[in-house]
Amino acid sequence: LGGLGGVQSNSANPSPSVASSGSFSGTSSGFPSPVVFGGGKLGGLSLGNRPVGLNLEALRDNVDQPLSELQVRREKFAFFEKHCTRIVEGVYVGGDGAARNRATLDAHGITHVINCNAFIIPNYFEVDLEYKTLWLTDTPNEDITCVLYDCFDFIRTALAGGGRVLVHCSQGVSRSASVVISFLMWRDGDNYENTFRLVKEKRGIANPNMGFTCQMLQWNKRRTLEIAPGGGVDRLHRVAPHSQHDPRYLVAKPLTGHSAAHLDARGAFVLQTASGKAYVWVGPKAVDPEFARRGEEFARQLQVYEGLGGG
Template sequence: MSSKARSCLQSLQPLAITRRSLDEWPKADSDKVGEWPNPTTPGASKAGGRPSSARPGEGLRLDHSSLRSQGRKDQIAFFDKECSKVLCGDAVAKNRDILRKNGITHVLNCVGFVCPEYFKSDLVYRTLWLQDSPTEDITSILYDVFDYFEDVREQGGRVFVHCCQGVSRSTSLVIAYLMWREGQSFDDTFQFVKAARGIANPNMGFACQLLQCQKRVHAIPLSPNSVLRMYRMAPHSQYAPLHLVPKMLNDPSPAALDSRGAFIVHVLLSIYVWVGMKCDPVMEKDAKAAAFQVVRYEKVQGHIKVVREGLEPQEFWDAFSSTLPNSDTNTKISKDQIDSASKSNPGSRIIESYDADFELVYKAITGGVWPSMEKLTTFARKDLDSNSVLIFVTSNAIRREAVKMVYVWVGGEIESSKSVNAVDWQQVTGDFLHRKGLSDALPIKVFKEHETENLLELLNFS
């Protein structure tokens, strides 16, 4: 993902928000195979199950009578192999002919733990790991998604967005992007997407997050009454521990800072990137990139200022008392709280609730965490990707024995990445084999990318 700062687009005008009843939204997991409630627009009238008006927030004037007559499962089946512009489910994601016919050059896969990157030798993939649950955090990854879509636009490409059925996860990301890009309200954008794909319906949690997104991307420049926003960099998913995203804190205060991490503090006319003494450079770099995203997509006015633990200027601490925190208490942080935090010994700040995230990041940086694994039923030389590690478990035909051999191929990009010299590939592969129920005592031989020919020669005998 590109971390470059972008120039802001034309300012967007603030738009009104209309809250929706919880009963009007489908349940979690609605975009998985099985029973699925009749799709309704957020503001649709419940009379007869048909929308009564095409005005924003009051329903749609779309003829879906043919869909309603097919039943719930038939609705999914009807759209299952339909490529709704650039939005669909897994059935189309695995159909190369349909993707080629629609001019697809890039793919955003929202369900990496379910759907593999089917055509990664031909298309450019970006994979996320989203659960279709109201508690899933999509807010923290929206600006990464916007960056990806903008990169594709600049390259003159066309992106295909998919989840399992193209109902909730993928449609939510497309709605969010169009809200920002086209300067439209949630209601209007939802209607537009649903007109293209009749089964589109974000789950309740996603809808609430999209309404909050509307307030952030359509807000006028921050006013003196604006609240304090604070984010900490953390993995979005255990499946991609080095995809670090800014997670908004419910109770922002100096007491939430941790010496192991990087934080973004957003106040009136200023945005600070606070870097702890024990923060890894990978996290610091991503925090700076995330700050640029906030500037671009929320039209923040003012400079990004990097402050390091133990060297904070007084204006940084004063910023916490100048605005209200973004919390339910709506109470200003006291001077005593700020003084106490500012006098903490540098390097000693630890928040126990962050421990699991930091452990996940550190293991990933040192090669101790395996990313997602995709099983290859067939193998060709084109599958050797410089950004991948491949494990081959095979019989030892050279010695005509039933004993299996394990070959590990490490791509050049992986080999040259940070801290890779500290990775014991023998040990890591043994751990992987154990988790897969195979003997971790099998013979293991590691090949680097420049040794590819040696590996291929052995595989020809296997």
């Protein structure tokens, strides 16, 4: 700072003179004298060169303030982080913290696991537990409906054998909650609002993303209204890999049209008709028999979960 001593000031742009002690030289520099609070202390610190201890009494009022919305949210997530939450008899929702904890799984008698986030979470106990692995992203444009009936089959088989199922994703908020909400909507014949409320009461952080919510509402409308006499429409589904990360897992994906122009001789398709029938079409150039098998499986699922008859 000593090198600044030769700086000249002028009335248009006054510059402070710098004293050797490092403090401003009063009002002659153009700056007002510092305002001193509480006998030379500001915010619990001395205005001199030596700091003093914090005034904890002054901070007490801040501690007593109510938690912010963000703090409440964080505490909720921390509370449920390792919870394996029982939603109904035999069906649980959780996150990675529960899925990786063998003691927690054993305490709840878990025998089957649906892993909704295989991108980052492995099947920790494949030797002892039965897994269904899904590659679902927690984004609004992810089609969750094309895996629902496989999940329903998995859950029903586990429960019929006296097992218990944990459905988990990363935090037990969106993907896993959506699968369980959909299952209960089908099983209990209830609407989305009531079923979501039931799950939310058990697991306070359950909150499907907006895309999943819209899909469940549309799926339930199709399942309950369009199967009524005169309420159906023709729908065409193409058997295809669900994800590039697991190309051997085939699902039925809906197409926007249902004419013959949408058929491909190399694939398998399922036609869901307005009259309540399901037909499987396998192209003459289809090589892999798994495509035909999955088409027939989906037609069966339409009969079970949407009340369609066979073709």
